[in-house]
Amino acid sequence: MTPRTALTIAGSDSGGGAGIQADLRTFFAHGVHGLVALTAVTVQNSLGVQGFTEIPADVVTAQIKAVASDMGVNAAKTGMLATAEIIRSVAKTLDEVEVGPFVVDPVAASMTGDPLLREDALEAIRTELFPRATLITPNLDEVRLLTGVSVVDPASQRSAAEALLEFGSQWVLVKGGHMTGTADCVDLLSDGREFISLSGPRYETENTHGGGDTLASAITASLAKGASVPDAVAAGKKFIERCVAEAYPLGAGVGPVSPFWVLNP
Numbered sequence: 001m002t003p004r005t006a007l008t009i010a011g012s013d014s015g016g017g018a019g020i021q022a023d024l025r026t027f028f029a030h031g032v033h034g035l036v037a038l039t040a041v042t043v044q045n046s047l048g049v050q051g052f053t054e055i056p057a058d059v060v061t062a063q064i065k066a067v068a069s070d071m072g073v074n075a076a077k078t079g080m081l082a083t084a085e086i087i088r089s090v091a092k093t094l095d096e097v098e099v100g101p102f103v104v105d106p107v108a109a110s111m112t113g114d115p116l117l118r119e120d121a122l123e124a125i126r127t128e129l130f131p132r133a134t135l136i137t138p139n140l141d142e143v144r145l146l147t148g149v150s151v152v153d154p155a156s157q158r159s160a161a162e163a164l165l166e167f168g169s170q171w172v173l174v175k176g177g178h179m180t181g182t183a184d185c186v187d188l189l190s191d192g193r194e195f196i197s198l199s200g201p202r203y204e205t206e207n208t209h210g211g212g213d214t215l216a217s218a219i220t221a222s223l224a225k226g227a228s229v230p231d232a233v234a235a236g237k238k239f240i241e242r243c244v245a246e247a248y249p250l251g252a253g254v255g256p257v258s259p260f261w262v263l264n265p
Contacts (some may be wrong), residue, residue, distance in 0.1 A: 010079025017256030046251030131168030207255030
């Protein structure tokens with residue numbers, strides 16, 4: 001029986017912990033066939049990114065069209081999109097092909113909170129991708145870069161969700177993993193009418209590489225199988241909680257979150 005399909009439009013991580021590598025292993029863990037449109041090749045390891053080479057925008061869009069026209073895309077997500085040109089090209093292509101629910105993980109900040117994209121690329125995310133998105137999944141550093149809102153408590157987390165929804169996505173998930181001073185990790189999901197708090201344990205680990213990619217791809221996999229946005233997000237949060245709990249050290253820096261637990265649940 002042919003499984004459902006999910007497309008990741010993202011960069012490659014040579015260390016295997018994030019990017020399309022994290023997306024594909026998460027899709028596999030959910031029983032979903034992974035499709036790829038590669039946007040950049042990064043040179044990185046557990047210590048960080050040393051450089052990257054972007055894929056030409058026309059090659060990125062050709063990959064999307066190739067798989068969408070032949071195999072079908074039951075759901076799609078973005079990760080690292082590198083440049084404003086790639087972002088605009090991806091947005092245009094999504095208007096030309098049929099894909100299912102579309103998740104935008106706006107990879108715009110490093111693990112230390114430093115910007116990864118120029119302002120023109122951030123603006124393209126706001127104006128080109130967000131209005132086409134079923135769900136966006138920024139972390140708190142990305143929220144700050146995109147809206148100027150610094151999230152420090154539940155009230156500012158709600159303000160951030162409201163500000164992000166003004167860019168046009170159907171739903172927004174404001175992730176609370178980087179919020180300091182909280183015993184639990186609380187994410188806020190909203191469509192502007194509902195505000196759903198999702199609380200989970202906060203684990204004391206330095207090994208969190210690929211956590212955002214893994215959560216977004218877990219949500220995308222559930223959407224590909226027909227789940228509603230609230231159900232897909234709730235399932236994705238439970239999945240990433242277990243992945244963080246099972247994270248392992250690798251190299252001299254930050255190790256990856258691990259979906260290996262599905263092999264021996």
